[in-house]
Amino acid sequence: MNKNTIIEKNDLILLPKAYSILGTEYTSRFNQIAKKTLLMDDLLEKAYKLKIECNSLIQTNKIVYNKLKFIRRNYVPKIYLKGYRKNNNPQYYVHVVVNYLDYSKTIYLGKRDDLINLFSSKINLLNKRNFNSKMLKFLSPIIKSYCFKFTSQSDFIASKFKFKSLFDKLVISTEVSTGFNDFLKSLSKS
Helix, strand or coil: CCCCCCCHHHHHHCCCCCHHHHHHHHHHHHHHHHHHHHHHHHHHHHHHHHHHHHHHHHHHHCCCCCCCCHHHHHCCCCEEEEEECCCCCCCCEEEEEEEEEEEEEEEEEEEHHHHHHHCCCCCCCCCCCHHHHHHHHHHHHHHHHHHCCCCHHHHHHHHHCHHHEEEEEEEECCCCCCCHHHHHHHHHHH
């Protein structure tokens, strides 16, 4: 199957019509196979060149990453949520540990049940089981934006971290509206 034609065109014309059709079919399929093989070889060559370019970009990116990773380690705050009990009391207390500029600070948030009640309007489906993950996801951007205003470690150390100072811009409503009627009343007051 290496030849374009098995029988020469001059001889193919002399054969019965059924055989000449088969010969023509063979020739056209052979040409299609040759074109597709060339296209496949071309695509494989392009894929090989792209792989080489990607490997080069990966190596360059590793160098840049190594230059930048100290920033992430030192200048991006790490935030941990800790829950604990006091004196075998069943009540859980919660605080946040902020590690920033190679220094750690602890912020006392309060009782877990009180926090669930306070933040249930802001955090969807907050409960005791998912408390740590949802609170951490909610608190992280707030604490990070608060920390980024410090330009040095001494500023960070001198700062007084308190629950109210973190949430001064965030309005937390503990009131629960009873329905559409209350919504209409609130609109008429404004």
